[in-house]
Amino acid sequence: xxxxxxxxxxxxxxxxxxxxxxxxxxxxxxxxxxxxxxxxxxxxxxxxxxxxxxxxxxxxxxxxxxxxxxxxxxxxxxxxxxxxxxxxxxxxxxxxxxxxxxxxxxxxxxxxxxxxxxxxxxxxxxxxxxxxxxxxxxxxxxxxxxxxxxxxxxxxxxxxxxxxxxxxxxxxxxxxxxxxxxxxxxxxxxxxxxxxxxxxxxxxxxxxxxxxxxxxxxxxxxxxxxxxxxxxxxxxxxxxxxxxxxx
Numbered sequence: 001x002x003x004x005x006x007x008x009x010x011x012x013x014x015x016x017x018x019x020x021x022x023x024x025x026x027x028x029x030x031x032x033x034x035x036x037x038x039x040x041x042x043x044x045x046x047x048x049x050x051x052x053x054x055x056x057x058x059x060x061x062x063x064x065x066x067x068x069x070x071x072x073x074x075x076x077x078x079x080x081x082x083x084x085x086x087x088x089x090x091x092x093x094x095x096x097x098x099x100x101x102x103x104x105x106x107x108x109x110x111x112x113x114x115x116x117x118x119x120x121x122x123x124x125x126x127x128x129x130x131x132x133x134x135x136x137x138x139x140x141x142x143x144x145x146x147x148x149x150x151x152x153x154x155x156x157x158x159x160x161x162x163x164x165x166x167x168x169x170x171x172x173x174x175x176x177x178x179x180x181x182x183x184x185x186x187x188x189x190x191x192x193x194x195x196x197x198x199x200x201x202x203x204x205x206x207x208x209x210x211x212x213x214x215x216x217x218x219x220x221x222x223x224x225x226x227x228x229x230x231x232x233x234x235x236x237x238x239x240x241x242x243x244x245x246x247x
Contacts, residue, residue, distance in 0.1 A: 032099055033099060033100065033103060033240045033241075033243040034240065034241050034243070035095050035099045036095060036096050036097075036098070036099025036100040036237075036240045037096075037099075037100075037236075037237040037238065037239070037240030037241035037242075037243075038092070038095065038237070038241065039091070039092040039093065039094070039095030039096035039097075039099065039237070040092070040096040040100075040233045040234070040236055040237030040240065041092075041233070041234060041237040041238070041241075042088065042089065042091075042092030042095075043089045043092035043093045043096060043233060044230045044233040044234050044237065046085045046088050046089035046092065047089065047230060048230065049085060050081075050082065050085050053078065053081060054078065057071070057075070058071065059071050059154070060213060061158050061210065061211055061212065061213040061216075062212060062213025063154065064151075065147040065148070065150040065151040065154070066147070068136065068140075068150055068151070068154045069139070069140045069145055069147075069150055070140075071140075072133075072136045072137045072139070072140035073140040073141065075137075076137050076140070076141065079133055079134055079137040082130050082133055083130060083134065086126065086127065086130045090123055090127070093119055093122070093123055094123075096119075096233070096237070097116050097119050097120075099240070100179075100184065100236070100240055101116055103182055103184055103240075103243075104175060104178040104179055104182055104184060105178065105182075106181075106182045107177075107178040107179060107180065107181030107182030107183070107184070108177060108178045108181050108182075111174045111175075111177040111178035111181070112174065112175065112178040113174070114170060114173070114174030115170070115171050115172075115173070115174030115175030115176075115177075115178060116171075116174070116175075117170065117171075117174070118167045118168065118169070118170030118171030118172070118173075118174055118175070119167075119171045119175070121166075121167030121170065121171075122164065122167045122168055122171055125160055125163060125164045125167060126164060128160050129157060129160050129161055129164070132153055132156060132157040132160070133157065135153055136150065136153050136154065136157070139153070155211060158210075158211045159207065159211050162203070162204060162207030162208075162210055162211055163204065163207065165200040165201070165203045165204035165207070165222050165225070165226075166200070166201065166204040168200050168225070168226060168229050169196075169197040169198075169200035169201050169204070169225065170197075171229070172193050172196050172197050172200070172225075172228065172229045172232055173193055173194060173197040175232070175236075176189040176190075176192075176193030176232050176236075177190075177193065179232075179236050180193075184236055184239050184240060184243075185232065185235060185236045185239065186235050186239070189232055189235070192228050192231070192232070193228065193232060195225075195228065196224070196225040196226075196227075196228030196229060196232075197225065198225070199221050199222060199224050199225030199228075200222055200225035200226065200229075202218060202221050202222070203218055203219060203221055203222025203223075203225065204222070206218040206219075210222075
């Protein structure tokens with residue numbers, strides 16, 4: 001038997017790079033800056049919508065189990081809205097981080113990574129908050145709900161929500177610092193972002209008192225930091241959309 005290698009002793013020429021077929025199509029292209037901008041604006045818009053829909057009807061932090069049950073029994077549809085907006089907002093945040101991280105990293109890889117860690121924590125903890133909302137909605141629909149369990153769920157809901165301030169502060173500080181350095185985020189956030197982060201951290205530290213319904217003025221301090229976070233997302237999202245697919 002003649003070895004295969006001896007059938008054609010001529011050396012095999014390598015294929016020129018220009019003749020190698022290129023992968024084309026949407027599934028093989030990276031996330032673009034325009035999509036990242038849409039994602040940031042979508043997330044910010046969804047959060048505003050959630051707060052508008054809920055208004056001032058949600059129970060206070062120190063509400064009784066009966067008050068919490070009554071609210072969720074009367075607002076079961078709101079839980080479906082929260083879950084739907086969580087899905088939309090989560091996709092928006094993923095698109096923002098995935099499509100902007102490379103460009104933000106040009107202003108500081110460490111800061112951009114720090115911000116991405118914070119954004120991941122936001123989505124993880126907010127998913128837990130919405131999951132607890134689902135549990136409360138189902139408990140309120142039971143014939144004989146356990147008041148003790150409802151009270152524990154409500155305290156847990158508010159506790160997780162207060163811890164969320166820490167990760168918003170991390171995301172805001174890291175992403176804004178990288179974004180300003182990369183020319184993606186307006187320079188005003190060079191001082192707005194640190195202020196917002198400090199306010200959010202103050203609210204996070206005061207979490208036990210806020211969850212108990214005390215020191216609610218510090219909750220308002222955290223709200224100011226949260227508004228700066230939303231403003232950062234909106235401003236950076238608009239900048240990314242203007243950059244377009246060149247980024």
